[in-house]
Amino acid sequence: MVTCRDCGDVVVMITQCQLRRCDDDSVHSLAYRCPGCGCRDVVGQLHVNEIVELLDAGMSVVPWQRPREVHEARYAGPTVILDDLLDFHLLLEHDDWWRPLLDH
Numbered sequence: 001m002v003t004c005r006d007c008g009d010v011v012v013m014i015t016q017c018q019l020r021r022c023d024d025d026s027v028h029s030l031a032y033r034c035p036g037c038g039c040r041d042v043v044g045q046l047h048v049n050e051i052v053e054l055l056d057a058g059m060s061v062v063p064w065q066r067p068r069e070v071h072e073a074r075y076a077g078p079t080v081i082l083d084d085l086l087d088f089h090l091l092l093e094h095d096d097w098w099r100p101l102l103d104h
C-alpha cells in the first residue's frame, strides 16, 4: 500500500511498481502510478528491509540518474531585483534594445 498525494492510501500491484536505485546517491525508491488518479509518484528513502522484501518478491533494480541540469553551475551574479526588470522593460521599447548591453 502506498499513499497518493491526491487519493490517500491506495493499493498498487507490485507488478505496477518499479524499484529504482539512483546512481548519484545510491538511494533506492519505489516508483508507481496511482490506480486512482493515474499520477506517477515515488516512495523515497526505502529502508533496507523494504528493499530486501521487494527483491524477494521478484522485483529487479532499475538504475536511474538525476538530470544533468542538477550538476550544472548555478548563476552566481547579483540578485535580479524589480529595478532590473523595469530597466529591461524600458530597453525593450527601442528596436536596438540590445546595443546598450554590448557595452557591458
Ligand SMILES: [Zn+2]
Binding pocket: 004, 005, 006, 007, 008, 034, 035, 036, 037, 038, 039
Ligand atoms: Zn492518486
